[in-house]
Amino acid sequence: MNELLIYSVLNILAVILISPFFMGVIKKIKAWCQGREGQPLLQQYYNLIKLLRKESVVSSTSSWITRATPYVNVAALITAALFVPVLFVPSGSTLFGNLILMLYLLALAKFFMALAGLDAGSTFGGMGSSREMAFSAILEPVIIIIFLALAFMFKTPNLFEIFRQASAVGILYAKPLLILLMVSLFIVLIAETSRVPVDNPETHLELTMIHEGMVLEQSGKYLGMMELSHAMKQTLLMAVLINILVPIGFSTALSFYSIAISFAAFMAKGTALAAVIGIFESSIAKLRLFRLPVMFMVAFFLAFLTIILEVYG
Amino acid sequence: MIETNVFFASIFFGISIILPVLVSISRPIARRISMACAGLGLLALADISLRVMITNSAMTLNLASFYxxxxxxxxxDRLSAFFILTIILVSLAVLIYSFRYVEHLKKKHGKNIAVSLMNLFIVSMILVVASKNLISFLFLWELMSISSFFLVYFDYEQKTTGKAGMFYIIMTQLSTLFLIASFLLVYSSGNSFEIRQMPQNAPMASVIFILAFLGFGIKAGVIPFHKWLPYAHPAAPSNISALMSGLMIKVAIYGMIRILLTVLPKPLLWWGVLILLFGTLSAVLGVIYALKEHDIKRLLAYHSIENIGIILIGLGLYVIFKASHFEALAFMAIAGSLFHTLNHALFKSLLFLTSGSVVMATETKNIEDMGGLIKNMPATAFLFLIGAVSISALPPFNGFVSEYMIFYVFFNTHVLISPFLKILLVASACILALTSALAAACFVKAFGTIFLGVPRSKHASSAQEASKSMIIGPAIIAILCALLGIFSFQIFSILGFNFPIPNMMYISIVLAGTYLIFFLLLYRASKIRVYETWSCGFPLSNGKTEYTASGFSEPIVTIFRAIYKPKRNSTKEFYDDSNVIVSHGHAEMSLMKFFEEYLYAPVLKAVDFTSGITARLQAGYLDLYIVYVFLGSLALLIAMGVLT
Structure with missing residues (x-):
């Protein structure tokens, strides 16, 4: 129980603290790709602190939904952070690590975010909510089939157990099919974090926006919390990908040195993945809105292929 | 003790049914006494069924035997007690709600009869579930159908009600027809109407199963037999819709489970595949059709179809895993299915009741004419939100736990041996995921359009909060939705089941804890200023620029255009000759009603055609009929002579 408590505190703190950094890395890489200097790596932290202190403007049309949503988002994401170990896996615990519950916690955050988009009565918010709910609905089977494929390969639906097995040496060598699955997971990561071919995090142009449309009416500390939870969601999905695909350095025991190594390794791998995301975003154009299902189908197909090969192989 | 309980319950129910019909005064006092009596009767029964439920015992009671x-x-027994408890919980809340709701109804006459029928309806549902033999099951089943039919007909002056009522009664009779056929086969296997285990002979068992599945499936609203639901539920008053959608279709689920558990306890694999396929189809199509609806009650009716689909998916999994000899997983599947039955009964009646308050306040069922109601009706909005969160299967509410249990079984598909089954289950799981995400989208749409933003009509802006009883009733259900979700693990332990479900109590503590911590940390962090919505300088005041419900579901309609087959028609008139400046125009979009156009219409045509032919035999002369009788008897005699 003690170990679980340490795990919970460490994991939540790590996710909260690391998340803005990865956001900053992606921004930096994108700026470099565009030939700009870009903001300092720690700018995201300054932004967050500034936002959390700033005055919030709330629409007179809106209700308590707008004000409760940021808290619900942060609470849901912090709870979800318990389910994805970033530093180490505590031994013998089945309380957390549940993939389905994590997915539905993210859905809880999304549900309230979409409601808040409709709350102010602005067309932008409505458009954002409508698109977000539509596309996350067709993304849902993709995520579930990826998780099912993981459950097929590792014979367990528990993420802790999956990570533990993955960190045994040579997982990729033993299960090369994982690469296919991780391509799907990468597409899900791009879509869930509203990145370029799906959404454009940089603009407020109504043609492209999904996520930004929903949070358009949020400001001050509310916006700060929304951005924090968005960054945390990205870190969680990145952690799933990283800790399965390249579990090098990932710790399965609780000791100071192993956790320090694990932290350094995770930062390095996370920065690399963030750089990949940044380059990916810079090298691809935004897809037409109703072309997105095609991209999701690719991810779906790859995961389905994994399952078929796993079943018949 | 049990006898006295039943005795008091019968007396209370008797009074509650007879009193409002005998006393023909239009003042509310008779109706109120009647509803209070029904509530007391329910409480008396709750005691018995709770005891049976916890101790896992069974009790029999012989009311009357004729021949x-x-x-x-x-x-x-435990299964019956579970369903009786479900019925009691929902009915109690509905009775409290009806206390004021019935008085607010615009109709002058018929309120007394409606209350009496409602009580009869509730009692007949309880008795169906408690029936020991097939004859009383069928008799009470019909009583349940007919009392609900008259309740659907309550607003008989309206044109649409007539069609809805006819549709309902025909479908429900069709369902009974299949049930009678199935039950006769059960009888013929051992000359007894007792609900008991069938002797093992495979072909007969399959026929019994198919007939029962069809019969109960029609009543439960399984696609493609679902069409009566979206007609009948909106036509009935909202308290009745809550009972029908929350409970009556669950009685059909009870029938299906009873057949599978008691009559045919060794199911065949392909039955499971069949149930799973129908369940998956109902789930996904139910929610897809719900998304296009703007009539709030019809939208909820389609969601009932979706949730029946989810329940059937659980049942299908039970049969598949049972037939493959994975008892633990099979048990988990059926437990998930049953838990979802209870949960759906709760949150669907919660949603029907709160939307009934909304419909009463705004005098429209069209959500496009609502908006901004959260300000005038905060309590109703909050209760509706709890229902919406529960039905969207979001943690920590009850809908999540039951869907989780079904997902858990899906995630253990790898234990199965047949590759075909594995792939089938994976596909079904993906569709279930799609369903639950679309349900969330649909309830964002519903809650957003009804309660958020700016009012879109006069009625919406002047809406009044519902009366106290119309808030207390749904509030009870809302609390149950939360409790059943948060303490699901503990409740299952009390009942003696140890399922591998997450302990939602801890999750809720973490959720609430972080919410509170952040709230306290940031409480004084910054000022909050209220200002108007940013709208590019275009005034928002009248709600015309808001996102509409049809706008909200537009991306989904476009993505699933193969199913909806949207037809767009638009005409434009122009001021100038070169057709540039539009003066006015007309645009409409219609979506295909697949089952109505391609399944129901042909059947209707065929029936119409054959009855056209048989009508010629009915000339109306007595001597002709005597000839028919003579010819008929002759034919029978000859046939018997040939056969023997």
Whole structure:
């Protein structure tokens, strides 16, 4: 129980603290790709602190939904952070690590975010909510089939157990099919974090926006919390990908040195993945809105292929 | 003790049914006494069924026996007790709600009869579930159908009600027809109407199963037999819709489970595949059709179809895993299915009741004419939100836990041996995921359009909060939705089941804890200023620029255009000759009603055609009919002579 408590505190703190950094890395890489200097790596932290202190403007049309949503988002994401170990896996615990519950916690955050988009009565918010709910609905089977494929390969639906097995040496060598699955997971990561071919995090142009449309009416500390939870969601999905695909350095025991190594390794791998995301975003154009299902189908197909090969192989 | 309880319950129910019909005064006092009596009767029964539920015992009760097989016998075992408890919980809340709701109804006459029928409806549902033999099951099943039919007809002056009522009664009779056929086969296997285990002979068992599945499936609203639901539920008053959608279709689910558990306890694999396929189809199409609806009650009716689909998916998994000899997983599947039955009964009646308050306040069922109601009706909005969160299967509410249990079984698909089954289950799981995400989208749409933003009509802006009883009733259900979700693990332990479900109590503590911590940390962090919505300088005041419900579901309609087959028609008139400046125009979009156009219409045509032919035989002369009778008897005699 003690170990679980340490795990919970460490994991939540790590996710909260690391998340803005990865956001900053992606921004930096994108700026470099565009030939700009870009903001300092720690700018995201300054932004967050500034936002959390700033005055919030709330629409007179809106209700308590707008004000409760940021808290619900942060609470849901912090709870979800318990389910994805970033530093180490505590031994013998089945309380957390549940993939389905994590997915539905993210859905809880999304549900309230979409409601808040409709709350102010602005067309932008409505458009954002409508698109977000539509596309996350067709993304849902993709995520579930990826998780099912993981459950097929590792014979367990528990993420802790999956990570533990993955960190045994040579997982990729033993299960090369994982690469296919991780391509799907990468597409899900791009879509869930509203990145370029799906959404454009940089603009407020109504043609492209999904996520930004929903949070358009949020400001001050509310916006700060929304951005924090968005960054945390990205870190969680990145952690799933990283800790399965390249579990090098990932710790399965609780000791100071192993956790320090694990932290350094995770930062390095996370920065690399963030750089990949940044380059990916810079090298691809935004897809037409109703072309997105095609991209999701690719991810779906790859995961389905994994399952078929796993079943018949 | 049990006898006294049943005795008091019968007396209370008797009063509650008879009193409002006998006393023909239009003042509310008779109706109120009647509803209070019904509530007391329910409480008396709750005691018995709770005891049966916890101790896992069974009790029988012989009410009356007429001749050999014809007897009214009740048997309350754990399964029955579970369904009786579900019925009691929802009915109590509905009764409290109806206390004021019935008085607010615009109709002058018929309120007394409606209350009496409602009580009869509730009692008949309880008795169906407690029936010990098939004869009393069928008799009470019909009583349930007919009392609900008259309740659907309550607003008989309206044109649409007539069609809805006819549709309902025809479908429900069709369902009974299949049930009678199935039950006769059960009888013929051992000359007894007792609900009991069938002797093992495979072909007969399959026929019994198929007939029962069809019969109960029609009543439960399984696609493609679902069409009566979206007609009948909106036509009935909202308290009745809550009972029908929350409970009556669950009685059909009870029938299906009873057949699978007691009559045919060794199911075949392909039955499971069949149930799973129908369940998956109902789930996904139910929610897809719900998304296009703007009539709030019809939208909820389609969601009932979706949730019946989810329940059937659980049942299908039970049969598949049972037939493959994975008892633990099979048990988990059926437990998930049953838990979802209870949960759906709760949150669907919660949603029907709160939307009934909304419909009453705004005098429209069209959500496009609502908006901004959260300000005038905060309590109703909050309760509706709890229902919406529960039905969207979001943690920590009850809908999540039951869907989780079904997902858990899906995630253990790898234990199965047949590759075909594995792939089938994976596909079904993906569709279930799609369903639950679309349900969330649909309830964002519903809650957003009804309660958020700016009012879109006069009625919406002047809406009044519902009366107290119309808030207390749904509030009870809302609390149950939360409790059943948060303490699901503990409740299952009390009942003696140790399922591998997450302990939602801890999750809720973490969720609430972080919410509170952040709230306290940031409480004084910054000022909050209220200002108007940013709208590019275009005034928002009248709600015309808001996102509409049809706008909200537009991306989904476009993505699933193969299913909706949207037809767009638009005409434009122009001021100038070169057709540039539009003066006015007309645009409409219609979506295909697949089952109505391609399944129901051809059947209707065929029936129409054959009855056109048979009508010629009915000339109306007595001598002709005597000739028919003579010819008929002759044919029978000859046939018997040939056969023997």
């Amino acid at each position: 050999k097989e014809l007897s009214f016998e009740l048997l309350i």
